[in-house]
Amino acid sequence: MDVLRQFIPYSVRAVLVALVLATTPALAQTKRALIVAIGDYPNETNKNRGNTDWPDINSANDVLLIQGALKRQNFTEIVVLRDAKATREGILAAVDTLIAHSRKGDIVVIHFSSHGQQINDNDSDELDALDEAIVCYGAPSDTTGQFANYDGSQHLRDEDLGEYINRLRTKLGADGDVLLIADACHSGTITRGNDGPFLLRGNKKPMHLANHKTKTAPPVAQKPRPFLAATYNRPASQTGMAPYVVISAARANEVNQECITATKMPAGSLSYAFTRSMTNLRPGETYRLLFNRIVTELLRMGKSQHPEVEGDVDRQLFGGQVVEQQPYYTISEMAENRRQLTIPAGRLEMIYPGTTVRVCPAGTQNPAMETKAVSGTVATGTLFSTTINLAKPLPPGLESEYWVFLQERAFGDLTVRVSLDSLQRPALRQPLQASLAKLPLVKFDRTTPDLQLCQRDSAGFSRVAVKRTSDGTQFGDLIRLDEPGGAERVSLRIQDYVQAKFLQNFNPSYPGIDVRMEILPNKPQSRDANDTTSREPFLQNGLLALPPGWISVRMINAGDLPVYYSVIDIQPDGIVSVIFPRPNTPDTPDQYRLEPKQSLIIPSRVAISAPYGSETFKVLASLEKFDLRNVIKMRERGNLSMRGVNNVLELLFGRAQVMARSSVAETGFPETTIGSFSYPFLIVPKKP
Numbered sequence: 001m002d003v004l005r006q007f008i009p010y011s012v013r014a015v016l017v018a019l020v021l022a023t024t025p026a027l028a029q030t031k032r033a034l035i036v037a038i039g040d041y042p043n044e045t046n047k048n049r050g051n052t053d054w055p056d057i058n059s060a061n062d063v064l065l066i067q068g069a070l071k072r073q074n075f076t077e078i079v080v081l082r083d084a085k086a087t088r089e090g091i092l093a094a095v096d097t098l099i100a101h102s103r104k105g106d107i108v109v110i111h112f113s114s115h116g117q118q119i120n121d122n123d124s125d126e127l128d129a130l131d132e133a134i135v136c137y138g139a140p141s142d143t144t145g146q147f148a149n150y151d152g153s154q155h156l157r158d159e160d161l162g163e164y165i166n167r168l169r170t171k172l173g174a175d176g177d178v179l180l181i182a183d184a185c186h187s188g189t190i191t192r193g194n195d196g197p198f199l200l201r202g203n204k205k206p207m208h209l210a211n212h213k214t215k216t217a218p219p220v221a222q223k224p225r226p227f228l229a230a231t232y233n234r235p236a237s238q239t240g241m242a243p244y245v246v247i248s249a250a251r252a253n254e255v256n257q258e259c260i261t262a263t264k265m266p267a268g269s270l271s272y273a274f275t276r277s278m279t280n281l282r283p284g285e286t287y288r289l290l291f292n293r294i295v296t297e298l299l300r301m302g303k304s305q306h307p308e309v310e311g312d313v314d315r316q317l318f319g320g321q322v323v324e325q326q327p328y329y330t331i332s333e334m335a336e337n338r339r340q341l342t343i344p345a346g347r348l349e350m351i352y353p354g355t356t357v358r359v360c361p362a363g364t365q366n367p368a369m370e371t372k373a374v375s376g377t378v379a380t381g382t383l384f385s386t387t388i389n390l391a392k393p394l395p396p397g398l399e400s401e402y403w404v405f406l407q408e409r410a411f412g413d414l415t416v417r418v419s420l421d422s423l424q425r426p427a428l429r430q431p432l433q434a435s436l437a438k439l440p441l442v443k444f445d446r447t448t449p450d451l452q453l454c455q456r457d458s459a460g461f462s463r464v465a466v467k468r469t470s471d472g473t474q475f476g477d478l479i480r481l482d483e484p485g486g487a488e489r490v491s492l493r494i495q496d497y498v499q500a501k502f503l504q505n506f507n508p509s510y511p512g513i514d515v516r517m518e519i520l521p522n523k524p525q526s527r528d529a530n531d532t533t534s535r536e537p538f539l540q541n542g543l544l545a546l547p548p549g550w551i552s553v554r555m556i557n558a559g560d561l562p563v564y565y566s567v568i569d570i571q572p573d574g575i576v577s578v579i580f581p582r583p584n585t586p587d588t589p590d591q592y593r594l595e596p597k598q599s600l601i602i603p604s605r606v607a608i609s610a611p612y613g614s615e616t617f618k619v620l621a622s623l624e625k626f627d628l629r630n631v632i633k634m635r636e637r638g639n640l641s642m643r644g645v646n647n648v649l650e651l652l653f654g655r656a657q658v659m660a661r662s663s664v665a666e667t668g669f670p671e672t673t674i675g676s677f678s679y680p681f682l683i684v685p686k687k688p
Contacts, residue, residue, distance in 0.1 A: 029175075029321060031075040031107045034098050036091055037063045038114040038137050040083045053141040058258060059113035062183060062271035065261075066111050069278040072363065073323050075109070077101070086114070088136040088156050095164045105175040107318050108168065108242075113268050116184030116256070117141070119155050131157045134184060169241035176242030177319040179287070183249050183268035184256060245287045245311035247274070247294065254305050262330040262344045263400045270307065273297035281322050288313040325365055328403035332385070338393040343404050346381040353378050354410030357388055359402050367405035378410070409440060416498055417445035419469075422454045428462055428481050435487040441498055451475075451497060453490065466493045473613050475573045496574040503570055504616060506676070513675030514559035515594065515621040517567070522550040522605060529605045540682055547686040548609045553580070553602045553617070557594035559675070563621040564593050566628045572613030572683065578628045579606055579617070589625040612683050619677040 039059030063080055070078060081094045095110070102108060115135035135141075139154035169178055249256040249270035259269040277293035291309040298307060316322070333342040341359070345351055355378040360370040367373055376390040394402060418436060423429040432453070436442045454465045456478055463478035464486075475497060479489050520532040529552040538545045557563060566589075567580040581587035582604055594600070620628070 029105045029107055029319065030077060030103065031070070031073065031109075031318070031321070032077040032098065032102060033066075033070050033075050033079070033109040033111065034094055035063055035066055035078065035080045035111045036086050036094070036114065036134075037080065037082050038086045038135070041115070041135075042138065054115055054135060054139075057113075057115065057268075058266040059268065061261075061265050061267040062111075062113035065267055065271050065275040066113075066181075068363075069275045070109060072325055072365070073278070073281075073318065074321075084137055086137045088139070088154050091134070091136060091156055092160075092164060095161075095168070099164070099168050099171050102168065102171050102176075104171075104173045105319075106172055107177045107321060108172065109179045109181070110165075111181045111183070111271070113183045113271060116182065117155065119152055119157065131159065133157045134161070134182070165244065166241065169244055172242035174240050174242065175319070178242050178244045179318075180244070180246045181270065181274060182246070183270040243312040243315060245309065245313060247291060248308045250305040251308055256305055257303055259301050259303070262332045263398075264332075265400075269298060269301060269303055269305070270294070273301070273307075279325055279327050281317065281325050283322050283324060284320070285317050285322060286314055287311070287317055290317055323365070326367060326405060328360075328364075328367075328405050331359075331399040331402055331404060334394070334399050339390045340379075341376075341388050341390065341394075341399075341404070343386050343388065344384065346384050346386050351378060351381060351386050351406070352410045353380060356407040358405045358407050359388075359390065359394060360405060362401050362403050364403055364405070367407070375407075376404075414498065414502060415441055415443050416451060416494060416501070417443050417449045418494065419446055419449035419452045420444065421446055422452060423464070424455060425462065428455065428464070432464070432481060432487050432490060435491050436494065439491060439494065442494065451494060464490060466490060466497075468497075471613070473572055473611070476575075493574075496576070499576055500570045500574040503568070503576060503618060504678070507678065508674045508676055510623075510675050512559050512561040513563055513621050513623070514557070515563060515565055515619050515675060516556045516558055516677050517617065517619050517679050518554040518556070519544060519546070519617070519679060519681060520552040520554055520601070521546065522552060526550070527605075529601055529603050532601075540684065543614075544681040545684045546608050546681060547684055549607075550605045551608055552605055554599065555594060555602060555619070556599045557596055560596050561623060562593065562595050563623060563675070564589050564625050565619055565621040566592065566626065568618050568620065568628065570616040570618060572611050572615055580604070581627060581629060583629055589627050594621075608683055610683065610685075612685060615681055615683050617679045617681075619679075621675045621677075 037059035039057045041054035041056055060082070063082070067078060067080070079094065079098070081090060098108065098110075112134055117133055117135050117139075118130040119133045120130065133152075133155040136154055136156050140150055165178065165180065169176065172178065247270070249268070257269055258266055259272055261267050261272050273294045276297050277290055281290075287309070291307070291313065294307055298305065329343040329345050331341050332344045335341065357376045357378065358367040358370070358373040359376060360367045360373045364370050364373075372395075374390050374392060374394055376388045378386055379389045380387045388404070420429050420433055423432065433444070436444075449469050452467050452469055454467055456463045456465055461480055462482065463480050465478050466475040467473065468475070475493050479493070480486055481490070521535075521537070522529075523531050523533050532552055553567065555565065565580075566578060569577050569579050571577075577583070580602060581589065581592055620626075
């Protein structure tokens with residue numbers, strides 16, 4: 001290149017470079033998908049095709065859901081393999097064709113909607129001696145009758161599929177992307193019996209093949225693996241192949257129930273949860289965040305199965321090629337006059353009366369630009385549903401042909417009224433008012449404010465105090481507005497207040513979860529959490545009043561279920577922190593578990609100190625492990641994106657912290673297996 005610089009004029013070099021760039025092909029990323037849907041299995045009603053004893057399921061409806069979700073993400077090459085064509089040979093041939101058509105850098109989704117089953121391991125690589133498998137068309141459910149000598153050749157084992165996936169990943173290269181979704185299940189110890197309207201996508205027991213010697217089970221119980229986990233066996237970081245994620249509807253030993261969608265259509269629970277989770281994507285989101293949303297949706301449906309994810313989850317969805325879709329709701333009911341409708345979401349998703357909406361044709365990405373939209377207002381609602389009155393009747397069409405977008409939220413009793421009257425100088429008041437106006441929960445009110453912003457001048461500087469009107473409590477230190485970020489600090493202080501207000505009133509319950517706590521003052525000079533005073537507690541206005549010092553916390557599980565718990569502290573000035581598990585320690589959630597009827601004093605003590613006033617310890621308990629310290633650290637770093645949160649309870653708590661910043665909550669607050677208990681008390685000065 002140095003020789004070129006010496007003998008070729010700059011203008012000629014520029015032309016040569018332009019010609020090279022023009023003739024070099026760019027990396028074109030095509031979005032491709034293969035949807036395998038087996039719902040019409042050979043069974044008693046189809047004896048001419050052979051009886052495999054698998055009940056029919058609603059996989060055809062899954063195709064509609066998945067196709068719609070992927071088309072909205074600009075997937076242009078979508079192949080569907082249904083029923084009789086989806087034999088083992090047919091599926092592998094379809095994957096072969098997919099590999100042949102794919103190019104370097106393509107983004108590929110493979111979705112299975114079918115029955116799933118465990119089957120004897122054929123190469124001794126499974127700890128439980130069982131492979132996970134897709135039940136292809138024509139595969140039997142057990143080895144009886146005409147299938148007494150069945151050898152497993154019509155099942156698609158995870159490891160066999162994994163070899164094809166690795167070929168696909170190699171073809172796509174490091175710039176490609178693969179997502180595999182398995183809406184199927186197993187039922188190792190859970191019966192196949194169906195007590196409700198939901199079909200199960202699996203068999204009641206593993207399949208044991210004839211003349212197969214089963215490997216001895218391991219002496220130590222192993223954690224249930226994700227279904228089709230063996231397909232993920234070569235990390236992209238070690239191979240240069242396309243990164244890969246597997247999302248399974250249930251663990252390998254669990255059933256996967258079907259569900260009823262908001263439009264009264266039966267479908268696979270994972271397919272529906274995936275479709276709903278794809279409605280509020282933002283550029284830069286990760287597979288982990290997508291999986292968090294799927295877990296939330298399944299819990300909202302009341303499903304007890306445990307979806308699983310494996311692979312390179314902390315990377316951008318679809319290789320960063322996400323089409324932004326504003327969140328929407330489907331219509332569950334519509335009045336005959338078409339001027340009133342109901343959506344399957346309510347106060348749990350922060351939808352309050354007075355919220356305005358736009359009803360648009362299904363498929364709308366930006367409701368503000370939709371000319372056929374019909375406006376409406378939320379009239380009434382429950383925790384789980386909302387009734388909306390429309391300004392005019394909707395045009396003819398099915399409920400499924402319309403989506404409901406939230407336009408401007410009303411927040412009911414979460415709204416915080418702020419007075420700026422004491423800020424006398426416009427140079428202080430106007431920038432601060434502009435900053436606070438961006439918070440949808442803030443309303444400016446001179447007469448009955450919740451918070452007052454008070455000006456304090458000294459040493460030639462103007463500072464602002466954030467004070468609660470009801471009792472004069474000051475939230476934190478004085479803030480100088482003339483310093484960089486001063487208005488933002490005031491905004492965060494008000495968000496702390498809203499967060500504390502929300503958490504004070506957030507009291508979820510779940511049958512069987514009943515965790516309580518007691519605060520036990522320590523004896524003077526004691527360092528042992530069990531060394532507590534037996535003196536009569538000092539009460540003030542009916543609340544325990546504590547001076548600065550050390551206390552212990554006794555936890556009591558009065559319920560019937562084993563739970564994991566965490567304790568958060570809501571200070572008088574609105575600051576929220578996690579007490580247990582202890583911050584900045586190697587404590588794990590396993591150390592904070594209570595068996596039914598168990599009572600214990602937590603070995604670590606808690607220091608009580610100013611600010612003085614009303615404080616609340618709140619216990620959150622769940623059937624699942626969780627760690628709220630992850631969310632608190634993100635809040636302290638100013639990271640409000642919620643990426644990397646991998647548990648529903650963590651996600652729920654995190655949304656309590658970001659809701660004051662968000663004009664439209666992403667997916668709201670899920671109904672989960674969470675119980676809570678609040679212990680309010682007072683911190684008072686020491687007596688002289």
